[in-house]
Amino acid sequence: MSPSRSPDHRRFEHDQVHHDDDSPLSIHDMTVAYHRKPVLWDIDYAAPQGKLVGIVGPNGAGKSTLIKACLDLVPRASGSVRIYGKSYKEQRRVVGYVPQRESVDWDFPASALDVVTMGRYGRIPWCIPPRKNDKEAALHALNQVGMGDYAFRQISKLSGGQQQRVFLARALVQDARVYFMDEPFAGVDAATEAAIVTLLRELRERGRTVLVVHHDLQTVPEYFDEVLLLNMRIVAAGPTSSVYTEENLQKTYGGRLTLLTEAAEAIARSG
Amino acid sequence: MRVSARSISTVLMGALLLGIVVAAPAGAFGQSDPSTHRSITDTRFDWPTWSSVVRVATLRDHNTRIVVLGTTLLGLAAGLVGTFAYLRRRALMGDALSHATLPGVAAAFLITGEKNLTYLLLGATVTGVLGVLAVLAIRQSSRIREDAAIGIVLSVFFGAGLALMSIVQSTSTGNAAGLNQFIYGKAASMITSDATMIGIVAFVVVTGTILMFKEFRIVCFDQDFAASMGRSVVLIDLLMMGFVVLTTVIGLQAVGLILIVALLIIPAAAARFWTDDLKAMTMFAGTIGAMSGWIGASFSALLPKMPTGAIIVLTAGILFLFSMVFALRRGILPEAVRRIRLRRRIALQHLLRAMAEIEERTGKPTPIDSAELVNMRSWTQRDLRRLTNRAKGAGLLTRKSWTELELTKLGRTHAQRVLRNHRLWETYLIEHADIAPSHVDRDADEIEHVLSEELIDELERALEAGQDIPPSPHDDTPDTARTMP
Structure with missing residues (x-):
């Protein structure tokens, strides 16, 4: 879907939403507002199956909000979201989520294993404590991210990178088909960064789709097959090789300056 | 669970010692002859006799047993649910709630005209919940932050309660005298039916908290993640606050509405010093709360003029101080x-x-x-x-x-x-x-x-280092300017 569709086109389509049932995530005409101030405008996007998708944009572009709106964590002012053709409510079991590391209090009384076990809570009924096989799954996931030795360590005694890996392990035990990760690379050491990249590629090999909010522009082409450039609206989306261009980045990050540059170019052309 | 038996026994031993230290002066004073008059006014403090201390400590009287059992269960419930209110940063909400119960107590008395505990506590629950809703409404609909909203609701509801109380006192024929106990707490005035009610409600809260342990844990740690898995954060929060409401209301009689919030916060905060494990923390908090309730009620039986709430909270405070200094895991001294x-x-x-x-x-x-x-x-x-x-x-x-x-x-x-x-x-x-x-x-x-x-x-x-010592990368001559860290 092209980001440069006319408003009229959108209006006509409004009542007969067309979602791609095979897409792990399809967003249709979504607008999100905080306190009536829109932060995301008219988002249309369909993620391809089995790809690593980077969500890139400046601070305040609405990257986290995009993820949260997809997961019903913030209300949508309009539009709809489908996971494999169904609403998020029906598809929770196939979705995994890695929130921003700073969103929780790491001084909370819990061990790494406790936190990872939380990934299984979704499939345990209310009022039933996690069982042995849940703990085993959690331990296995910790081993997968190279944190097996730290299972019983208090989470405040882990480094930032280790905490991030704990969050990833928690998403792994969700055993999802689509993953949403909010800045998993933020503030991590080189070893953790490498471990996360390996993990992402493993997930892709197993046919999972991963959407990752990412802030390091340098590594985007290396890490992601597909990129979604976001600045309150979708500036461009598609395969990294074709979409991740200097021009699109300018549009995403440039803000007012881009207008000036474009105007200057127009003047230069007319002259 | 990864809490050592050693640390549990340490806290229990410490608390026991503290209990003895706290109880000892009372016993010592009790031995001095209370019949010798030292004061000409009737406000003289009646120190208990040694034998009455023994009677209370060994729970010989039926009434003492009832009261002690009631407040101990209350402390246990407050410690357990308080742990989660504390971790969810909702502890001060309990303060607004408890102060907002006063108009309910007074109104219930004005309407029914009798001092029936069930009606009074029902009234307390109604206005208490209204108080919480008022805080939420102020926070939602304006730019006023939660701390200010709590301050506003707490004082306005309490003021309304005091006004109603004065009406009660001026209109009723003397049988309203005991209503003040809801402000400061008076465990000794409990009768068997009161204690039974406290016991039942405390049992509900304790059982509910244990059943909801998993849900409370995840909402306290990471509510977005809980919501992303389809857990209703609103429902879980409602249950948690519901337990806080129940605990507060049954605590009114024994602890009083001014200090009941302390029984929610202090045991949880003290328990945090002892462990990094949530299960152990709730158990510690429950134990500290229960001990505070027990000791406080015992003192209340010995010193009928002292407000029970104050003694319970002071006991909890001493346990907190002890934990802060000596707790092996996070205490200052270790x-x-x-x-x-x-x-x-x-x-x-x-x-x-x-x-x-x-x-x-x-x-x-x-x-x-x-x-x-x-x-x-x-x-x-x-x-x-x-x-x-x-x-x-x-x-x-x-x-x-x-x-x-x-x-x-x-x-x-x-x-x-x-x-x-x-x-x-x-x-x-x-x-x-x-x-x-x-x-x-x-x-x-x-x-x-x-x-x-x-x-x-x-x-x-x-x-890619071997096992040998690499040579020094800099000039290694003795450097007297070097400082010790």
């Missing part, structure tokens, strides 16, 4: 001991490294003159003497003569490992962190002592 031990270890490692560097320069194991060592660092003669004595005690070196020291075999192994870690870290700083060779010595000085096995492994991998 923390300080750990810091001192680390500083000593660092000083010892500095000594060993200095000796290893000298041996490296001379090329063979030799006795080392302590004058030479003094030059290596800014040690005073006294520092050095103390250090060498400690090292000698640990079997790391021997004294060859008055001034000459020599490393033992054990000491040399240690010293060479310390030197190697130092050099590895220096090399890493130069090669990977681009720090000037003239600076790395001091930087490495601070970090080499806290290098864990894992970090050293990583260092070795990063530097």
Whole structure:
């Protein structure tokens, strides 16, 4: 879907939403507002199956909000979201989520294993404590991210990178088909960064789709097959090789300056 | 669960000791003859007799048993649910709630005209919940923040309650006298039916909290993640606040509405010092709450003029102070001991490294003159003497003569490992962190002592280092300007 569709086109389509049932995530005409101030405008996007998708944009572009709106964590002012053709409510079991590391209090009384076990809570009924096989799954996931030795360590005694890996392990035990990760690379050491990249590629090999909010522009082409450039609206989306261009980045990050540059170019052309 | 039995028994022992310390003066005073008049007014404090202390402590009277059981269960419930209110940062909400119960109590009395506890507490629940809803409404619909909203609701509802109470006092015919106990708490006025009700409600709260443990835990830690898995955060919060409401309301009679919030916060905060495990923390909090309730109720039976709430909260406060200072996991004292031990270890490692560097320069194991060592660092003669004595005690070196020291075999192994870690870290700083060779010595000085096995492994991998000691990357002549950290 092209980001440069006319408003009229959108209006006509409004009542007969067309979602791609095979897409792990399809967003249709979504607008999100905080306190009536829109932060995301008219988002249309369909993620391809089995790809690593980077969500890139400046601070305040609405990257986290995009993820949260997809997961019903913030209300949508309009539009709809489908996971494999169904609403998020029906598809929770196939979705995994890695929130921003700073969103929780790491001084909370819990061990790494406790936190990872939380990934299984979704499939345990209310009022039933996690069982042995849940703990085993959690331990296995910790081993997968190279944190097996730290299972019983208090989470405040882990480094930032280790905490991030704990969050990833928690998403792994969700055993999802689509993953949403909010800045998993933020503030991590080189070893953790490498471990996360390996993990992402493993997930892709197993046919999972991963959407990752990412802030390091340098590594985007290396890490992601597909990129979604976001600045309150979708500036461009598609395969990294074709979409991740200097021009699109300018549009995403440039803000007012881009207008000036474009105007200057127009003047230069007319002259 | 990963809490050692040792730490649990420590807290129990400590609390027991405290209980004795707290109880002892009362007993001692009780032995002085209460019939000798020291005061001409009737406000004289009636100290209990020793025999009455024993009677209360051994729960001999039926009434004491009832009261103690009731407040102990209350403390247990408050400790458990308080843990989650504390971790969810909702503890002060309990304060708004409890103050908002007063108009309900007064109104219930005005409407029914009798002092039936069930009606009074029903009234308390209604206005208490209204108070919480008012806080939420103010926060949602305006830019006023939660702390201010709580302050507004708390004082306005309490003011309304006081106004209603004065109406009650002026219109009723004397049977309203006991209503004040809801403000300050008076456990001794409990009768069997009251205690039974408290017991039942406390049982509901305790059972509910245990059943909801998993849900409470995840909402307290990461509510977005809980919501993303389809757990209704609103419903879980409602249940949690519901338990807080129940605990507060049944605590009104024993503790009073001004201080009941303390029973929600203090046991949880004290428990946090003892453990990093949530299950253990709730158990500690429940125990501390229950002990506060027990001791407070006992005192209330002995000192009928003292407000029970104050005694219960003071007991909890003493337990909190004890936890803050002595708790093995996060207490101030054990923390300080750990810091001192680390500083000593660092000083010892500095000594060993200095000796290893000298041996490296001379090329063979030799006795080392302590004058030479003094030059290596800014040690005073006294520092050095103390250090060498400690090292000698640990079997790391021997004294060859008055001034000459020599490393033992054990000491040399240690010293060479310390030197190697130092050099590895220096090399890493130069090669990977681009720090000037003239600076790395001091930087490495601070970090080499806290290098864990894992970090050293990583260092070795990063530097592809062998088992030998890398040569010094900088000029290694004695540097008297070097300071001890």
